[in-house]
Amino acid sequence: MPASEDRRRGSYPKGIAKREEILSRALDVIAREGYAGASVKELAAAVGLSQGGLLHYFDSKEELFTAILRKRDEVDLALFDGPGEPAAPSGAGAASSGDTGDSDAGTVLFSTTGPTFDELRDGFLAVIRHNSEVPGLVQLFSRVAVDAADPAHPAHGFFLERGERLREAFVHALADAQAAGRVRSDVDPAMFARVYQAVSDGMQLQWMLEPDADMAAAVDALFAVLTTEESS
Amino acid sequence: MPASEDRRRGSYPKGIAKREEILSRALDVIAREGYAGASVKELAAAVGLSQGGLLHYFDSKEELFTAILRKRDEVDLALFDGPGEPAAPSGAGAASSGDTGDSDAGTVLFSTTGPTFDELRDGFLAVIRHNSEVPGLVQLFSRVAVDAADPAHPAHGFFLERGERLREAFVHALADAQAAGRVRSDVDPAMFARVYQAVSDGMQLQWMLEPDADMAAAVDALFAVLTTEESS
């Protein structure tokens, strides 16, 4: 049911379709060409619109970027969830090319119904590895994440909910894996859900500073110490 | 030897003294009143100078903020290192009041000579707990950390070196503790040095968004899973 959040302006089929197209293209552009405190005008030009034209669809710069981050999660979910093997996450430009999906497919990763521990680990790591190929998106995410600390920021709610969903998935997966004896019994799922999120976010900062820093390896190391056996 | 890095403009005793005084006051102001994308003018007024007066000591806004972060580390080091019990880290405003110290005291926490595992853990946690009382500094740190991803940013080198020092301390402490059988033998010190840094930085983001998130508890949980016995 992708109807609830997408209502903004005209909200007619045509309008929201264009909106989605803009977001897809923006994602692609930022992923490839990077984000460096980009202005609305720059981004507008990049997606083939004027500033005014772009702001016809988004009320403000901050809302635009928030929408981009939402769309990004949507795309990542569709790519790295559900199927054991993603269709074709080849290279960097895996975020555009038409409609990636109103397919309700990927809600496993961040939903409460919950992926299994293995699914969550694999999906989480896949997204993180993918991030290494879209530096601009990582930078955009981190930048907005800081700004969104302000409750008045349009992305405040987005980051709150996103974090909650992510951690909820971890809590369930960890608890289940614990019950199955695969995760140490002395780990508090709620606490380590936060730790996973923190490691992921924190490694992004390190990686932006030092591209050699291996984000996925660090997260993987955390999985390793929490699990009782060596899987895979 | 605090002489090497402090050379900038006039660099006469009087000049650098005033510089330090400005930084101390700026720290105090930001810690108490918060940082919200503060402009140079605002900060200048807060420290009792005009914009021009302030920029007499710092070439640019970015260099000013970089210097503030440097000073902050210096103060934290002096406060939460060396003595088993800090003098009086009471409340929030523990960062000003005269000269906190050219005292060469605290170089343990981030130096290669290295604190012991317990010292590092206690100091690290103390700094993190202290951070909860200076939200403005946490926000400033995170904001500049993102911007400093750009190699051209004045703080780029600062964050690189800071990260290296911090992780080096962790690598040594973890390795030593491992040799003593206090830390699991299957943890890679270098890898987990990154993980500690990531958890710390990542928890700051969560805490800025949700002040109820317990930064120290998360880091402490990581210590707990890595150690073989329950210390405390």
Place this chain on the structure above:
DNA sequence: GTCTATATGTTGATAGAC
């Protein structure tokens, strides 16, 4: 629905008086 043009505001930085 999209563009051009503009209003409005702010910022960082500089020049020059005192």
Place this chain on the structure above:
DNA sequence: GTCTATCAACATATAGAC
């Protein structure tokens, strides 16, 4: 060394033409 005054550069948002 510090202040006042000012600049030039942008950026966002809006208004109005097409």
